[in-house]
Amino acid sequence: MTEENPQGPQLFNMMKKRRIAIPKIRIPGGGKFKYLIIAIAVVVFAYNLLFVYVQPNEFGIKVVRLGISRGVQQEVYTAGLNLVIPGMQQMYRLPRDVQVLELTDYPRTAADQARKDRVAHIQTSDGFFVDVDVSILYRIVDPYLVFTKIGPGTLFEDNGIIPKAEPALKETLGKLTTEDFYNSPLRVKKAQEARDLLNAELSSKGIEVEQVLVRYFRYSPEIQKNIEEKKLKDQLVFTNQAAARAAKEEAQLKKIVQEGKVSVDVEMEQGRAYVTRKIAEKDLYRRTKIAEADLLVKLAEAEKVRLKNDALKGVGSERMVGLKMADVYKGLDLVVLPSDGQSGVNPLDLDNALKLFDVRKGGAQ
Structure with missing residues:
Protein backbone atom coordinates (compact mmCIF):
# COMPACT_ATOMS: atom_id res chain seq x y z
CA MET A 1 0.00 0.00 0.00
CA THR A 2 1.12 3.55 -0.74
CA GLU A 3 0.60 6.40 1.66
CA GLU A 4 -1.90 9.15 0.58
CA ASN A 5 -0.59 12.68 0.07
CA PRO A 6 -2.55 15.09 2.38
CA GLN A 7 -1.42 18.11 0.36
CA GLY A 8 -3.01 16.85 -2.87
CA PRO A 9 -6.53 18.32 -2.42
CA GLN A 10 -5.13 21.64 -1.17
CA LEU A 11 -2.88 21.93 -4.19
CA PHE A 12 -5.79 21.16 -6.53
CA ASN A 13 -8.01 23.80 -4.88
CA MET A 14 -5.17 26.35 -5.12
CA MET A 15 -4.80 25.66 -8.84
CA LYS A 16 -8.57 25.94 -9.25
CA LYS A 17 -8.71 29.31 -7.50
CA ARG A 18 -5.88 30.70 -9.58
CA ARG A 19 -7.47 29.24 -12.72
CA ILE A 20 -4.40 27.47 -13.83
CA ALA A 21 -5.16 25.59 -17.03
CA ILE A 22 -4.37 21.91 -16.93
CA PRO A 23 -3.45 20.80 -20.43
CA LYS A 24 -5.22 17.78 -21.87
CA ILE A 25 -3.10 14.96 -23.26
CA ARG A 26 -4.23 13.82 -26.66
CA ILE A 27 -3.30 10.39 -27.91
CA PRO A 28 -2.26 10.44 -31.57
CA GLY A 29 -4.09 8.01 -33.80
CA GLY A 30 -7.31 8.18 -31.87
CA GLY A 31 -8.97 5.02 -30.60
CA LYS A 32 -6.72 2.59 -32.48
CA PHE A 33 -3.64 3.59 -30.52
CA LYS A 34 -5.65 3.40 -27.32
CA TYR A 35 -6.66 -0.14 -28.11
CA LEU A 36 -3.06 -1.00 -28.89
CA ILE A 37 -1.96 0.29 -25.50
CA ILE A 38 -4.75 -1.67 -23.82
CA ALA A 39 -3.71 -4.84 -25.69
CA ILE A 40 -0.07 -4.40 -24.65
CA ALA A 41 -1.15 -3.83 -21.07
CA VAL A 42 -3.27 -6.99 -21.17
CA VAL A 43 -0.37 -9.00 -22.61
CA VAL A 44 2.03 -7.69 -19.96
CA PHE A 45 -0.51 -8.38 -17.24
CA ALA A 46 -1.13 -11.90 -18.53
CA TYR A 47 2.63 -12.51 -18.86
CA ASN A 48 3.27 -11.45 -15.27
CA LEU A 49 0.25 -13.39 -14.09
CA LEU A 50 0.74 -16.67 -15.96
CA PHE A 51 4.50 -17.02 -16.37
CA VAL A 52 7.34 -17.26 -13.89
CA TYR A 53 10.94 -16.78 -15.02
CA VAL A 54 13.49 -19.08 -13.37
CA GLN A 55 16.93 -17.51 -13.59
CA PRO A 56 20.10 -19.47 -14.62
CA ASN A 57 21.34 -19.60 -11.01
CA GLU A 58 18.03 -20.91 -9.64
CA PHE A 59 15.99 -24.10 -9.34
CA GLY A 60 12.22 -24.06 -9.75
CA ILE A 61 9.87 -26.22 -7.65
CA LYS A 62 6.17 -26.18 -8.58
CA VAL A 63 3.44 -26.78 -6.03
CA VAL A 64 -0.05 -27.68 -7.33
CA ARG A 65 -2.82 -26.41 -5.04
CA LEU A 66 -5.81 -27.55 -7.11
CA GLY A 67 -5.99 -30.26 -9.71
CA ILE A 68 -5.27 -33.93 -10.25
CA SER A 69 -1.64 -34.23 -8.99
CA ARG A 70 -1.73 -31.90 -6.05
CA GLY A 71 1.28 -31.28 -3.87
CA VAL A 72 4.99 -30.71 -4.51
CA GLN A 73 6.05 -31.80 -7.98
CA GLN A 74 9.25 -33.83 -8.29
CA GLU A 75 10.18 -32.17 -11.56
CA VAL A 76 12.89 -29.57 -11.12
CA TYR A 77 12.58 -26.54 -13.41
CA THR A 78 15.67 -24.91 -14.81
CA ALA A 79 16.28 -21.51 -16.40
CA GLY A 80 13.46 -20.19 -18.57
CA LEU A 81 9.76 -19.25 -18.60
CA ASN A 82 7.36 -21.65 -16.95
CA LEU A 83 3.55 -21.55 -17.04
CA VAL A 84 1.96 -21.18 -13.62
CA ILE A 85 -1.84 -20.98 -13.30
CA PRO A 86 -2.78 -18.45 -10.63
CA GLY A 87 -4.71 -19.84 -7.72
CA MET A 88 -3.96 -23.44 -8.77
CA GLN A 89 -0.17 -23.53 -9.00
CA GLN A 90 2.75 -21.77 -7.40
CA MET A 91 6.45 -21.70 -8.33
CA TYR A 92 9.15 -21.58 -5.62
CA ARG A 93 12.71 -20.74 -6.48
CA LEU A 94 15.85 -21.97 -4.71
CA PRO A 95 19.47 -20.90 -5.35
CA ARG A 96 21.52 -23.09 -7.64
CA ASP A 97 24.99 -21.56 -7.22
CA VAL A 98 27.43 -21.87 -4.31
CA SER A 220 41.40 -13.92 25.20
CA PRO A 221 44.32 -11.46 25.64
CA GLU A 222 45.68 -13.34 28.68
CA ILE A 223 45.68 -16.69 26.92
CA GLN A 224 47.16 -15.13 23.78
CA LYS A 225 49.97 -13.59 25.84
CA ASN A 226 50.71 -16.92 27.54
CA ILE A 227 50.75 -18.70 24.21
CA GLU A 228 53.13 -16.16 22.71
CA GLU A 229 55.47 -16.39 25.72
CA LYS A 230 55.45 -20.17 25.54
CA LYS A 231 56.08 -20.03 21.81
CA LEU A 232 59.08 -17.76 22.39
CA LYS A 233 60.46 -20.17 24.98
CA ASP A 234 59.87 -23.10 22.66
CA GLN A 235 61.61 -21.25 19.85
CA LEU A 236 64.59 -20.57 22.13
CA VAL A 237 64.73 -24.25 23.07
CA PHE A 238 64.47 -25.24 19.41
CA THR A 239 67.20 -22.72 18.55
CA ASN A 240 69.54 -24.17 21.18
CA GLN A 241 68.76 -27.68 20.03
CA ALA A 242 69.40 -26.68 16.44
CA ALA A 243 72.72 -25.04 17.43
CA ALA A 244 73.75 -28.20 19.33
CA ARG A 245 72.84 -30.35 16.35
CA ALA A 246 74.73 -27.99 14.06
CA ALA A 247 77.85 -28.19 16.28
CA LYS A 248 77.57 -31.96 16.39
CA GLU A 249 77.20 -32.15 12.64
CA GLU A 250 80.14 -29.77 12.18
CA ALA A 251 82.33 -31.96 14.43
CA GLN A 252 81.18 -35.00 12.50
CA LEU A 253 82.03 -33.20 9.27
CA LYS A 254 85.52 -32.31 10.52
CA LYS A 255 86.03 -35.90 11.60
CA ILE A 256 84.97 -37.16 8.20
CA VAL A 257 87.24 -34.64 6.46
CA GLN A 258 90.20 -35.64 8.67
CA GLU A 259 89.55 -39.32 8.11
CA GLY A 260 89.37 -38.61 4.41
CA LYS A 261 92.73 -36.84 4.48
CA VAL A 262 94.30 -39.71 6.42
CA SER A 263 92.82 -42.19 3.98
CA VAL A 264 94.21 -40.16 1.08
CA ASP A 265 97.66 -40.04 2.69
CA VAL A 266 97.58 -43.78 3.34
CA GLU A 267 96.53 -44.46 -0.22
CA MET A 268 99.26 -42.14 -1.51
CA GLU A 269 101.90 -43.92 0.61
CA GLN A 270 100.63 -47.25 -0.58
CA GLY A 271 100.82 -45.94 -4.15
CA ARG A 272 104.38 -44.71 -3.69
CA ALA A 273 105.38 -48.02 -2.05
CA TYR A 274 103.79 -49.85 -4.95
CA VAL A 275 105.72 -47.73 -7.44
CA THR A 276 109.00 -48.31 -5.54
CA ARG A 277 108.33 -52.03 -5.37
CA LYS A 278 107.54 -52.21 -9.04
CA ILE A 279 110.70 -50.23 -9.92
CA ALA A 280 112.80 -52.60 -7.75
CA GLU A 281 111.13 -55.59 -9.36
CA LYS A 282 111.85 -54.07 -12.77
CA ASP A 283 115.54 -53.49 -11.91
CA LEU A 284 115.83 -56.99 -10.44
CA TYR A 285 114.23 -58.45 -13.51
CA ARG A 286 116.54 -56.43 -15.78
CA ARG A 287 119.70 -57.42 -13.83
CA THR A 288 118.57 -61.03 -13.69
CA LYS A 289 118.03 -61.13 -17.43
CA ILE A 290 121.37 -59.38 -18.07
CA ALA A 291 123.16 -61.86 -15.77
CA GLU A 292 121.43 -64.76 -17.48
CA ALA A 293 122.42 -63.35 -20.87
CA ASP A 294 126.06 -62.83 -19.74
CA LEU A 295 126.11 -66.35 -18.38
CA LEU A 296 124.81 -67.69 -21.67
CA VAL A 297 127.44 -65.69 -23.58
CA LYS A 298 130.29 -66.93 -21.32
CA LEU A 299 129.03 -70.48 -21.50
CA ALA A 300 128.87 -70.18 -25.26
CA GLU A 301 132.41 -68.79 -25.38
CA ALA A 302 133.65 -71.58 -23.07
CA GLU A 303 131.86 -74.09 -25.20
CA LYS A 304 133.48 -72.54 -28.24
CA VAL A 305 136.94 -72.87 -26.64
CA ARG A 306 136.19 -76.44 -25.59
CA LEU A 307 135.01 -77.35 -29.05
CA LYS A 308 138.02 -75.66 -30.54
CA ASN A 309 140.40 -77.53 -28.19
CA ASP A 310 138.63 -80.76 -28.94
CA ALA A 311 139.06 -80.03 -32.60
CA LEU A 312 142.75 -79.30 -32.12
CA LYS A 313 143.25 -82.60 -30.32
CA GLY A 314 141.87 -84.55 -33.19
CA VAL A 315 143.53 -86.10 -36.27
CA GLY A 316 145.97 -83.71 -38.03
CA SER A 317 146.36 -81.41 -35.06
CA GLU A 318 150.17 -81.91 -35.01
CA ARG A 319 150.41 -80.96 -38.65
CA MET A 320 148.33 -77.95 -38.00
CA VAL A 321 150.66 -76.86 -35.19
CA GLY A 322 153.61 -77.34 -37.46
CA LEU A 323 152.01 -75.18 -40.11
CA LYS A 324 151.39 -72.49 -37.55
CA MET A 325 154.99 -72.64 -36.39
CA ALA A 326 156.10 -72.43 -39.97
CA ASP A 327 154.09 -69.27 -40.29
CA VAL A 328 155.90 -67.94 -37.23
CA TYR A 329 159.28 -68.70 -38.69
CA LYS A 330 158.38 -66.94 -41.95
CA GLY A 331 159.29 -63.60 -40.47
CA LEU A 332 162.92 -64.67 -39.78
CA ASP A 333 165.55 -64.23 -42.44
CA LEU A 334 167.90 -66.92 -41.14
CA VAL A 335 167.93 -68.83 -37.90
CA VAL A 336 170.55 -71.46 -37.17
CA LEU A 337 169.28 -73.98 -34.71
CA PRO A 338 170.78 -77.20 -33.57
CA SER A 339 168.79 -80.17 -34.65
CA ASP A 340 170.23 -82.77 -32.29
CA GLY A 341 171.56 -82.97 -28.77
CA GLN A 342 170.02 -81.47 -25.65
CA SER A 343 169.46 -78.09 -27.31
CA GLY A 344 168.21 -79.53 -30.53
CA VAL A 345 165.06 -77.88 -31.99
CA ASN A 346 162.17 -79.91 -33.09
CA PRO A 347 159.71 -77.64 -34.96
CA LEU A 348 156.92 -79.86 -33.88
CA ASP A 349 157.82 -79.52 -30.19
CA LEU A 350 155.83 -76.43 -29.27
CA ASP A 351 156.84 -76.27 -25.61
CA ASN A 352 160.52 -76.47 -26.44
CA ALA A 353 160.13 -73.71 -29.07
CA LEU A 354 158.40 -71.41 -26.61
CA LYS A 355 161.17 -71.93 -24.04
CA LEU A 356 163.78 -71.36 -26.69
CA PHE A 357 162.40 -67.93 -27.65
CA ASP A 358 161.72 -66.97 -24.00
CA VAL A 359 157.97 -66.96 -24.58
CA ARG A 360 157.49 -69.46 -21.72
CA LYS A 361 159.93 -69.56 -18.86
CA GLY A 362 161.56 -72.86 -18.03
CA GLY A 363 159.56 -74.99 -15.68
CA ALA A 364 156.28 -73.04 -16.37
CA GLN A 365 153.21 -75.16 -17.11
Missing part, protein backbone atom coordinates in the same frame (compact mmCIF):
# COMPACT_ATOMS: atom_id res chain seq x y z
CA GLN A 99 26.14 -20.44 -1.03
CA VAL A 100 28.33 -19.03 1.75
CA LEU A 101 27.65 -19.10 5.47
CA GLU A 102 29.89 -16.76 7.46
CA LEU A 103 30.31 -17.38 11.18
CA THR A 104 31.93 -14.15 12.30
CA ASP A 105 31.51 -11.07 14.47
CA TYR A 106 32.94 -8.72 11.86
CA PRO A 107 30.25 -6.61 10.15
CA ARG A 108 31.96 -6.78 6.75
CA THR A 109 33.59 -9.86 5.28
CA ALA A 110 34.92 -10.97 1.93
CA ALA A 111 31.49 -12.28 0.87
CA ASP A 112 29.13 -9.35 1.54
CA GLN A 113 26.15 -11.21 0.07
CA ALA A 114 26.71 -14.26 2.27
CA ARG A 115 24.46 -15.26 5.11
CA LYS A 116 26.11 -14.27 8.41
CA ASP A 117 25.73 -15.73 11.86
CA ARG A 118 27.55 -15.36 15.15
CA VAL A 119 31.15 -16.49 15.51
CA ALA A 120 31.76 -20.11 16.51
CA HIS A 121 32.66 -20.22 20.22
CA ILE A 122 34.64 -23.44 20.72
CA GLN A 123 36.15 -24.95 23.85
CA THR A 124 39.51 -26.62 23.23
CA SER A 125 40.46 -30.00 24.63
CA ASP A 126 42.62 -28.35 27.32
CA GLY A 127 39.72 -26.27 28.67
CA PHE A 128 40.21 -22.86 26.99
CA PHE A 129 37.79 -21.03 24.72
CA VAL A 130 38.51 -19.72 21.26
CA ASP A 131 36.39 -17.69 18.83
CA VAL A 132 36.70 -19.07 15.31
CA ASP A 133 35.70 -17.25 12.11
CA VAL A 134 34.57 -19.87 9.62
CA SER A 135 33.34 -19.76 6.03
CA ILE A 136 31.20 -22.70 4.95
CA LEU A 137 30.75 -23.15 1.19
CA TYR A 138 27.79 -25.32 0.21
CA ARG A 139 25.20 -25.79 -2.52
CA ILE A 140 21.77 -27.29 -3.04
CA VAL A 141 22.17 -30.50 -5.06
CA ASP A 142 18.59 -31.82 -4.74
CA PRO A 143 16.03 -28.98 -4.51
CA TYR A 144 13.12 -31.44 -4.17
CA LEU A 145 14.62 -32.92 -0.98
CA VAL A 146 15.40 -29.44 0.37
CA PHE A 147 11.86 -28.25 -0.31
CA THR A 148 10.11 -31.30 1.12
CA LYS A 149 12.37 -31.93 4.15
CA ILE A 150 13.37 -28.38 5.11
CA GLY A 151 11.01 -25.98 3.40
CA PRO A 152 10.86 -23.18 0.80
CA GLY A 153 12.58 -19.82 0.74
CA THR A 154 15.59 -19.40 3.03
CA LEU A 155 14.63 -22.22 5.36
CA PHE A 156 17.57 -24.22 3.96
CA GLU A 157 19.71 -21.68 5.82
CA ASP A 158 17.64 -21.18 8.97
CA ASN A 159 16.60 -24.81 9.50
CA GLY A 160 19.30 -26.55 7.46
CA ILE A 161 22.92 -25.41 7.53
CA ILE A 162 22.95 -22.92 10.43
CA PRO A 163 21.74 -25.24 13.24
CA LYS A 164 24.26 -27.91 12.19
CA ALA A 165 27.33 -25.72 11.59
CA GLU A 166 28.48 -24.81 15.10
CA PRO A 167 27.87 -28.25 16.68
CA ALA A 168 29.94 -29.88 13.94
CA LEU A 169 32.75 -27.37 14.46
CA LYS A 170 32.68 -27.88 18.22
CA GLU A 171 32.85 -31.66 17.78
CA THR A 172 35.85 -31.57 15.45
CA LEU A 173 37.81 -28.42 16.29
CA GLY A 174 37.13 -28.99 19.99
CA LYS A 175 39.51 -31.95 19.85
CA LEU A 176 42.41 -29.54 19.31
CA THR A 177 44.45 -28.05 22.11
CA THR A 178 45.18 -24.35 22.45
CA GLU A 179 48.46 -24.67 20.59
CA ASP A 180 47.08 -27.04 17.96
CA PHE A 181 45.18 -24.16 16.36
CA TYR A 182 48.57 -22.82 15.22
CA ASN A 183 49.29 -26.15 13.50
CA SER A 184 47.94 -25.44 10.02
CA PRO A 185 47.90 -29.02 8.64
CA LEU A 186 46.16 -30.33 11.77
CA ARG A 187 43.66 -27.44 11.75
CA VAL A 188 42.84 -28.07 8.08
CA LYS A 189 42.40 -31.77 8.81
CA LYS A 190 39.84 -31.02 11.54
CA ALA A 191 38.04 -28.57 9.22
CA GLN A 192 37.74 -31.37 6.64
CA GLU A 193 36.34 -33.65 9.35
CA ALA A 194 33.74 -30.96 10.10
CA ARG A 195 32.84 -30.85 6.39
CA ASP A 196 32.41 -34.65 6.31
CA LEU A 197 30.28 -34.53 9.45
CA LEU A 198 28.03 -31.83 7.96
CA ASN A 199 27.65 -33.81 4.74
CA ALA A 200 26.69 -36.91 6.73
CA GLU A 201 23.82 -34.93 8.30
CA LEU A 202 22.75 -32.76 5.34
CA SER A 203 23.20 -35.00 2.30
CA SER A 204 19.88 -36.72 3.01
CA LYS A 205 18.24 -33.27 2.85
CA GLY A 206 19.69 -32.34 -0.52
CA ILE A 207 22.55 -30.08 0.66
CA GLU A 208 26.25 -30.70 -0.01
CA VAL A 209 29.02 -28.89 1.88
CA GLU A 210 32.06 -28.31 -0.35
CA GLN A 211 34.50 -26.59 1.99
CA VAL A 212 34.86 -25.53 5.62
CA LEU A 213 37.46 -22.76 5.82
CA VAL A 214 38.84 -21.58 9.16
CA ARG A 215 39.87 -17.98 8.47
CA TYR A 216 40.63 -16.49 11.90
CA PHE A 217 40.73 -17.60 15.51
CA ARG A 218 41.06 -15.46 18.59
CA TYR A 219 41.80 -16.22 22.24
